[in-house]
Amino acid sequence: MEYTERQQKIIQMLKAKSPLTGEEIANQLNLSVPTIRADLRLLTAVEVLSARPKVGYVYQGDNQAGVDYATLYEQPVSAIMQPAATIKDDATLQVAISKLFLQDVGTLFVLDQEGQLAGLISRKDLLRASFNNSNPESVLASVIMTRMPNIVTVTPDMTVKQAGQLLLKHKVDSVPVVAQSAPQEVIGRITKNRIFQHFIEQA
Template sequence: MEFTKRQREIIEIVKNEQPISGNKIAQHLNLTRPTLRNDLSILTMTGMLDAKPKVGYFYSGQHANPLTFETLYEVPVATVMLTPVLIKPTTTLQDAVTTLFMYDIGSLYVADDEQQLLGVISRKDLLRATLNTQDLTQIFASMIMTRMPNITTITAEDRILDAGYLLMSHQVDSLPVLAERSKKVVGKVTKTKIMQYFVEVGMKIEHEKYD
């Protein structure tokens, strides 16, 4: 994998001033911290940098094999996406709770008849609503869901690396996968599924290395 000019500059800054925080790296480049998130994520995932909470970034120099990087991070989300569980905005809170536990999932996607995403309901949303409601048949999904466009989504063509970064930065357990240039829900990607993929591919690479 070829690093960008900015990524090479970040490596040199960390080499010279390690440990160094993301904010100080941004100051060196006259950029904002959010602007560097993707670059820092790539550099740590490829092994060039190491990061320790409340300490900062270190140079490790362990550049991952390009094939390994491409296999692990640059494959499309379609490779790991799962079938979403959809409910309608008129679904009652009682039925939503039943559906959540029946499928043993962390969130429900609220969609219209054309599978256009309208909102998301998490376990926390349902727990909060049930604690404040006595009659679960009188509260509907549309009343407690997080609505579009306040939902982080991704497409099937995006990279697994991008999905992992969004899951981490937004601190959510899953992302709705939408059709390209559309709000139609075609799948979902979860932290658990991405971790499973990384482990399975990593074990395969390790096996082939010593086979």
């Protein structure tokens, strides 16, 4: 398996001295813990490192003969995407709140009356709107949503690595997967958790 330069530095660091906490690793790299969290998750998932509660990370060997780099990173988004949770732009705030929690998702994708992607609503959006409005039945999804074109999207032919890079770059947890031939037709979603689950499944 091919590792990034930063992942290789983490491996060498823990080969030389184990255990180290996430903070100690981040300090030696002059980075923040959130910045290296994805690297630590991956190295733990493929069992190069083990994470010991209240102790830190321990190097346990690069036994990755069965892990294929292409399988982890180069699979198309279409292979791991999940169904999208959608709502119409004329739905009320109350309906949006109910749907988000009933479907246990972090983001709802808002569709216009033609079924095209018009925006999205996150848990933060709903929480903010709930505080600002005493009557959730009077507020429409179209009023509180983040609108196109300020939404990051991916297509099903993009790789898992490309999708993950977009999630990290834009600091979002979920993006809609749209059809290649119709950039406002939502056909699924991809999340940070789904990508992490994919790594675990392939380890």
